[in-house]
Amino acid sequence: MFLTHLTCTSCGLRHEWSCLQNLCTACQKPLFPIYDLAAVGRTLTRDSLAAREKSLWRYREVLPLPANVEPISLGEGGTPLLRAARFGGDSGVKDLWIKDEAQNPTQSFKARGMAVAVSMAKHLGATKLAVPTAGNAGGALAAYAARAGLEAHIFMPRDTPPANIIECRELGANVVLIDGLITDCGAEIARRKAAEGWFEMSTLKEPYRVEGKKTLGYELAEQLDWALPDVILYPTGGGTGLIGMWKAFDEMEALGWIGSVRPRMFSVQASGCAPIVRAFEAGETTAAEFPDAHTCASGLRVPKAVGDFLMLKILRESKGGAVTVDDEEMIRVTREVGSTEGLFIAPEGAACFAALRKLLAAGKIAPEERVVIFNTGSGIKYLDCYEQ
Ligand SMILES: *Cc1c(COP(=O)(O)O)cnc(C)c1O
Numbered sequence: 570m571f572l573t574h575l576t577c578t579s580c581g582l583r584h585e586w587s588c589l590q591n592l593c594t595a596c597q598k599p600l601f602p603i604y605d606l607a608a609v610g611r612t613l614t615r616d617s618l619a620a621r622e623k624s625l626w627r628y629r630e631v632l633p634l635p636a637n638v639e640p641i642s643l644g645e646g647g648t649p650l651l652r653a654a655r656f657g658g659d660s661g662v663k664d665l666w667i668k669d670e671a672q673n674p675t676q677s678f679k680a681r682g683m684a685v686a687v688s689m690a691k692h693l694g695a696t697k698l699a700v701p702t703a704g705n706a707g708g709a710l711a712a713y714a715a716r717a718g719l720e721a722h723i724f725m726p727r728d729t730p731p732a733n734i735i736e737c738r739e740l741g742a743n744v745v746l747i748d749g750l751i752t753d754c755g756a757e758i759a760r761r762k763a764a765e766g767w768f769e770m771s772t773l774k775e776p777y778r779v780e781g782k783k784t785l786g787y788e789l790a791e792q793l794d795w796a797l798p799d800v801i802l803y804p805t806g807g808g809t810g811l812i813g814m815w816k817a818f819d820e821m822e823a824l825g826w827i828g829s830v831r832p833r834m835f836s837v838q839a840s841g842c843a844p845i846v847r848a849f850e851a852g853e854t855t856a857a858e859f860p861d862a863h864t865c866a867s868g869l870r871v872p873k874a875v876g877d878f879l880m881l882k883i884l885r886e887s888k889g890g891a892v893t894v895d896d897e898e899m900i901r902v903t904r905e906v907g908s909t910e911g912l913f914i915a916p917e918g919a920a921c922f923a924a925l926r927k928l929l930a931a932g933k934i935a936p937e938e939r940v941v942i943f944n945t946g947s948g949i950k951y952l953d954c955y956e957q
């Protein structure tokens with residue numbers, strides 16, 4: 570294994586990977602795993618990838634977990650990057666691509682993070698895992714915990730889509746419905762976890778979900794033959810994928826796989842819950858809690874994110890931006906994408922297609938640029954958002 574330690578993303582304090590960790594013990598900010606990339610580069614090369622398995626574990630050297638420990642896996646990652654010529658043509662962008670994350674186990678990209686985080690939690694001795702979730706993270710935790718033989722305790726807002734609730738129960742998890750938002754679910758876990766012996770799996774409050782999600786960046790580079798796109802549109806809740814991809818780009822540059830040019834990163838949020846867009850527009854370095862958060866895109870219903878400062882830094886450094894989309898626009902564009910591209914996308918993914926049009930109209934994306942949209946989940950889990 571090439572993981573050497575964990576480092577605080579804010580104060581830089583070093584932590585050991587070999588015991589279960591949540592946030593930085595000094596400043597309560599997220600921890601990042603750090604690898605010996607010089608040593609990684611001696612076994613993991615761009616060419617060596619061609620012969621490897623089609624899952625995120627093909628990047629094993631830049632993931633945690635000792636080499637002799639079998640990962641808890643359902644075949645996550647290795648999703649297709651699909652050309653979206655018809656929707657792109659209609660919208661006036663010539664080189665549009667969809668990374669279709671609905672094709673992951675449990676039908677969302679939450680599988681990436683949970684596969685890696687559950688593998689490490691089990692390895693380090695956790696037996697009871699708890700997570701607050703607005704939807705898909707619960708299903709993913711339930712699935713990987715079941716496969717690992719661990720308990721899953723899942724706290725969801727009462728108005729979470731029924732598909733997510735039923736999925737968690739049928740995967741054997743202990744589901745608790747809370748009258749409130751994902752932040753209230755998190756508070757409930759914080760209150761009870763010491764007494765119950767739960768290890769908290771909230772995104773960026775443990776160090777390894779971001780590692781699973783960073784493989785989005787590795788896959789994208791590999792699938793585009795090591796030339797990153799001009800623009801990435803990312804539907805943003807906790808921001809784990811955005812933060813993870815940025816980390817992957819830095820690691821790949823250190824490995825000599827890509828140069829220093831980065832895509833312009835755009836966060837797409839729902840107008841009913843847009844803390845990052847608000848903070849970006851106001852020039853803030855952290856984001857205040859968004860009041861009365863509401864949107865049918867449950868993955869975007871995150872009024873306060875622990876990684877806010879990291880996201881805002883990335884959006885600015887990449888010369889990207891942040892944009893909101895109404896729920897009605899998400900629902901409308903779902904059918905446009907469905908009928909032109911053959912994918913029944915999640916409202917979160919749909920938000921990015923609507924945002925693309927806005928950004929084109931505002932001149933923030935040029936028609937000849939290469940744009941990648943992340944469809945982070947499947948519309949199948951959101952049937953209650955659509956007309957029958
Ligand atoms: C969780 C989720 C998101 C947001 O992902 P983050 O990395 O936490 O910002 C977007 N779309 C779907 C479908 C999700 O489940």
Ligand SMILES: [Zn+2]
Nearest residue numbers: 577580593596
């Ligand atoms: Zn710190």
